[in-house]
Amino acid sequence: MKPCKLLLLVIALAVRLAHAGPQIEHWQTTSAARVFFVENHALPMLDIEVDFVAGTAHEGEGRAGVAALTRELIELGVAGMDETQIASRLADVGARLSGGVDRDRASLLLRTLSMADKRGPALAVLRAIVSTPQFPVVVFDREKARSLAALKEALTRPETLASRALWSAMYRSHPYGQQATPESLTALQRADVLAFHAANYSAARATLAIVGDLSRAQAEALAEELTAALPSAPAVSEIVVPALPAASEQRLAHPALQAHLLIGLPALKRGDPDFFPLLVGNYSLGGGGFVSRLMKEVREQRGLAYSVHSAFLPLAQLGPFQIGLQTRKAQVDEALQLTRAVLSGFLEQGSGDAELRAAKENLIGSFPLRLDSNRKILDNVALIGFYQLPLDYLDHYPENIARVTVAEVKAAFQRHVRLEHLATVIVGGE
């Protein structure tokens, strides 16, 4: 190997260690939207995610369902193009539009080929969708009816009933507890959608994540163009801190063969310094696939369930910690007792040394798998942008995990997962 080549290799290695994650470029558009860009020319394609602070937590009382309906309708009619023309134009260039809403955000994702003759038309459609949505009356009526049908169908499913009951028990009247009902959906008017759109789909509430085959200059132009004509900007509204509920237990009847068991509480917000100890600890408790305590006790040793998991879902405000499983009706009480015993055991002891080591091995070792496609990079970058995490969040991710100690895991779990606030829901038990 020639010396200069060797030198290059050493430099490349050092650069790689310093930047474990992708190089994220960040700026603001003149319209005040925040942009996060990763340049990557390996494939002739481009992914764009536009996130608005427009999730269900921002619906306001009595408007449950308006966030999802607005997101649904925004791509079904713009100035000069009806829903069929929009879908046809995207299909003509092979572009795909997807997205949805969660508690905090409403998302639009566009995947397109990056050649100018494909990219151009696809981006023009996206720009029209965010700039001039029309929410046509006929489309509103139809989509409202479809949403109502889908909701009524979902309300027959034990997993939906369990999840809804848990969120209600965890958050009660807090915005995170608000969920669409057939009544709230029926009451929604087109004016509610227009108002929700005007108040929430503004540049000031928007983040753009762009990943793929584009230069920085092109990305800047794209971001400017995309956000130039968004509704003008009301300030970002803060979600209040949820109060922790008293422990509760709720049982709902259902004819399914299996009972669905969920337990949880409001636990963690994005950016909390306890994130890494909780992530590492939860791997050992119930996050780490086949090697977690819950999986071993509930599935491997007793065959009580096919799937059992525990997870933190950090949000802008305290998001839930949750454990879930499904088991044959007759044994749900056994499963509940066992799950509670595993959880309280973990809260008392925390992770053992061997567990901590195994968790770190996997979480650090698998880090490259979190970033080995444009789609995965996009997910990460969009999250960093939306929740205003540090730009070097991914670069320091492995070392933040490596640093976690047994004592930190135990202390963090005791701070965030307190049994006196735990809500329990069983749907379909005997």
Next chain:
Amino acid sequence: MPAQIPDIPKFYQKRFMPMRQARLFPLLLALLAPLSGLAETFERRLANGLRIIVKEDHRAPTVAHMVWYGAGSMDETNGRTGVAHVLEHMMFKGTPTAGAGEFSRRVAAAGGRDNAFTSRDYTAYFQQVPKQQLSEMMQLEADRMRHLTLDASEFVQELKVVMEERRLRTDDRPQSLLFEQLTAVAFQTHPYRVPIIGWMNDLENLTPADAREWYDRWYAPNNAYVVVVGDVDHQAVFQLAEQHYSVVEARQLPVRKPQDEPPQAGIRRLRVKAPAELPVLMMAYKAPVIRDVEHDVDPYALEMLAAVLAGHDAARFSKHLVRQQRLAVEATASYDSTARGPGIFYLYGSPSAGKTAAELEAGLRAEVADVQQHGVAADELTRAKAQLIAGEIYKLDSMFAQAMEIGQLESVGIPYALNRRILDKLQAVTAEQIQAVAVTYFRDQQLTVAELEPQALPQAPPQRSPSAARH
């Protein structure tokens, strides 16, 4: 929040992992030409018959490693349905050198993710790992290819898990139940009639000896192939494979009987009652699949027909049935041109409130009749082809998806190298050919219709108001 469309289970997995249904849309050469190093696969056959297929993708320092066995639920016999899938679960229960749970523990320690899936046609195992760990993954897979312990008490525990999986994914899911019944009626002799996860009564009576027999019969290197996609050098992969897999000896494989389905002689109808709100209608037309890549025509035309009917939001079903007529909350079409067994072209959906399944059936039939009588427009076909090409590029973003595509094509006996020809054939499909297949295969004689009859929940849960109950 669109209505949930019927979920047609294609795999049963060791661990729950939602996966988008993979469809066969092979690579387009013209667009891939500039992507050097991405399009090529390399193949080698070991002396024991195991084939190694490698695709290099150097975008990230990771690798997908898969072992595919040429045995799925269609190879099962009466009374032992579900054994292919139960054995797949047992493959994680240890060998003399790596005890129960050790396999997943070592994959996790290597920073990897692992799982497995069983289909009608094959059983496959995979790990996604940082590239340095490929050798250890091969060592683990080679070990369980021949030395599975199949401990009786582990078997009893795991069988309970599988029965919970069946309750979760079939018995308590009305649409899965409907699909299971539809399949059992559409096929009366071909083993595709049997659900992949097995009938509950067969599971209840399955023994460790059944699993052992299955393992000894099918788990041999000459009935398997390894697919590796990732940041690797193919020659180095061949060497590793030689090192780990060549110690496993080839064995005599049983003769497979074709069990061809006799021609259907008239329309078949069935109904399933289950707790639900919306009726669901599924129409299943018998259809051919690719047997001769070069000379077949119809399977390619059927793929393009499915794309014209339901390939995107402006396709015919969505445009006409959902949006214009408001007959359905969801309506779609599905067809897979590759399978070891016989093919089916599905049309399915849920009627809107106030509409019946019979009205939706009439609407779906009218759409088919329109193609039969008037064919499809040039721009519809162009659009379907544009989608197909873009989809091929997008697939390159995922090493896992690339490995799946290779594995699935090989599982039906089509060498992956032929996917270029398949693409040529798809690109060459004409409007006339689409009209011709609509006429040939969409006949009542080849049709089975299944309808889900929703049943109100016996006891409305407290948070539902009376007005939401079904009338």
